[in-house]
Amino acid sequence: AQSVTQLGSHVSVSEGALVLLRCNYSSSVPPYLFWYVQYPNQGLQLLLKYTSAATLVKGINGFEAEFKKSETSFHLTKPSAHMSDAAEYFCAAAYSSASKIIFGSGTRLSIRP
Amino acid sequence: GAVVSQHPSRVICKSGTSVKIECRSLDFQATTMFWYRQFPKQSLMLMATSNEGSKATYEQGVEKDKFLINHASLTLSTLTVTSAHPEDSSFYICSAPLAGGLYNEQFFGPGTRLTVL
Numbered sequence: 001a002q003s004v005t006q007l008g009s010h011v012s013v014s015e016g017a018l019v020l021l022r023c024n025y026s027s028s029v030p031p032y033l034f035w036y037v038q039y040p041n042q043g044l045q046l047l048l049k050y051t052s053a054a055t056l057v058k059g060i061n062g063f064e065a066e067f068k069k070s071e072t073s074f075h076l077t078k079p080s081a082h083m084s085d086a087a088e089y090f091c092a093a094a095y096s097s098a099s100k101i102i103f104g105s106g107t108r109l110s111i112r113p
Numbered sequence: 114g115a116v117v118s119q120h121p122s123r124v125i126c127k128s129g130t131s132v133k134i135e136c137r138s139l140d141f142q143a144t145t146m147f148w149y150r151q152f153p154k155q156s157l158m159l160m161a162t163s164n165e166g167s168k169a170t171y172e173q174g175v176e177k178d179k180f181l182i183n184h185a186s187l188t189l190s191t192l193t194v195t196s197a198h199p200e201d202s203s204f205y206i207c208s209a210p211l212a213g214g215l216y217n218e219q220f221f222g223p224g225t226r227l228t229v230l
């Protein structure tokens with residue numbers, strides 16, 4: 001079955017440190033890939049998306065993700081964490097333009113002062 | 114970007130009553146909308162796919178008689194939780210894809226917090 005795996009349900013970094021949130025997908029066919037952020041009691045906001053145009057995708061708020069087919073990964077990074085980055089992050093995949101989106105289990109990012 | 118709204122944002126109801134949640138695409142038409150359920154500190158679980166002009170498609174394990182979905186127009190889908198019970202308390206989120214793109218970019222509503230007493 002197609003799935004999205006996020007390693008680490010909780011990641012804590014210091015303010016100014018590198019943020020790395022891991023995501024792997026299970027499929028021999030590269031899907032469309034997304035990273036969403038969710039703040040408490042709110043809906044989801046799209047951070048960035050991979051649509052096969054470029055393997056390194058830049059998103060909003062300084063985040064970027066790199067698609068690595070050999071590793072079936074789409075990890076999210078940010079060079080320097082900010083307190084406002086504290087939120088829940090979801091990796092997601094869609095296997096065709098008309099298919100439903102499959103979400104990973106989410107990673108809660110905490111930022112230490 | 115495209116905007117999806119949900120109403121109400123919060124609702125508290127007594128056990129046994131029915132609750133209707135609306136999902137609207139404000140500036141685009143959506144022939145398909147998706148309904149998700151999210152338990153505290155968990156991921157989003159797809160409940161059903163709402164199709165304009167036809168029956169909704171429910172995911173395995175989701176009771177279609179419990180969660181009634183009506184996609185009345187190209188901009189409105191409703192989810193009715195019938196005879197709600199405390200275990201139905203959850204955060205319900207809808208989304209709508211923007212048609213015509215090369216990929217399935219979905220726009221999410223802000224969510225509805227349902228609390229059943």
